[in-house]
Amino acid sequence: MPSKTIRSKADLAINGAAPAFDELLHVGRPNLGDREAFLERVNRILDNQWLTNNGPMVREFEQRIADYLGVKHCVAMCNGTIALEIAIRALGLEGEVIVPSWTFVATAHSLYWQGITPVFADIDPATHNLDPEAVRRMITPRTTGIIGVHLWGRAAPVDALREIASEHGLKLMFDAAHAFGSTYKGQSIGRFGECEVFSFHATKSFNTMEGGAVTTDDDDLAETLRLMRNFGFIGYDNVIHPGTNGKMIEVCAAMGLTNLERFGDIVAVNRRNHEAYRQALAGIPGVTLLGYDAQERNSHHYVVIEVDEACAATRDAIVAALQAENVLARKYFWPGSHRMQPYRDLFPHAGLMLPETARVAERVVVLPTGEAIEPQQLETICAVIRNVCLG
């Protein structure tokens, strides 16, 4: 059964039956910290009359994030995409840069937007992260860098990518949009490659409404990033570098400081939800919950199931059944960046090198989690999946 576009609540009732949930349950419902603490911070901002441009709230936010991650510099930005663009430019990337296709399209767009060709490499189907051997195959004389993505918060193969980068004289950076609170070999994501880029969008486990950051241990790079996010200004009258407006505003930093205080609780809820999904979905032929690496920390923010040929229902039938019950499950990042525009027209044969990406893209469903979903709702979601798969 093909999935259909849901336009209104009325569209959701199938065969006249009422959907299971009155309210829509979304993938990406924001986790909110303590409202009073947030409002108190907003009042302080209003009292200060300092709304943006590296204000006290942003400076405190940067320090707290750097401490939390154990990294020297956190440069806060207005969102993850601009943070990627600025980091890419600060590293001097040009020509071709290798990225996964299986990621949010912002990873590729942030290169293309500045005249750099994103070259898509295939993934390891067990982790959904870049396959180092596939990366090697895509290197050409025009390649200047690799952007690894820690997809679903699971660390990319950092050591293997580092080895390839140093063998070929390439820059290595990471899109850590999903990986706040994750570790690689016990160390916080945020310290690997030349720099790492976070998204703190509303739909992330840790959010600043809109926001992002570049983190690095490199003093010179951090200084360049700070210049670039503020038009290249140093002081009031002196522009010493090309730049743009990538600044985080004070209210977003206030949200971040407030949410950071509750981040541990949110991770605990996510972990509990993930385990409940694992138990409730066990034993459905052809439905597999993508696991997390038990040796590493993860915010468990993404509940990813894969539906393969052994399942009695198709992936799209499961998504449609969930949407009919008011559960907005997602096929993130279907059909893969290489099949989105402009890449689809520019590189019509890219898919030939991406068989695993193509397979995974046809299998994934992401389910709701976080504080917005109750244990009972989670059980109902699993019952819908069992019904459609087992009849």
Ligand code: T4K
């Ligand atoms: N790299 C990677 C690997 C990324 O995943 C992303 C962003 C980036 C880079 C770029 O970072 P940013 O520039 O975004 O900081 C979302 C987010 O917009 C995007 O941040 C995220 N990745 C991507 C994976 O997902 P959608 O298409 O899910 O957004 P939307 O508006 O459909 O929201 C999802 C659901 O959440 C909705 O059904 C309703 C609910 N929702 C959403 C918002 C914004 C709420 O309940 N409240 C809200 O305020 O893209």
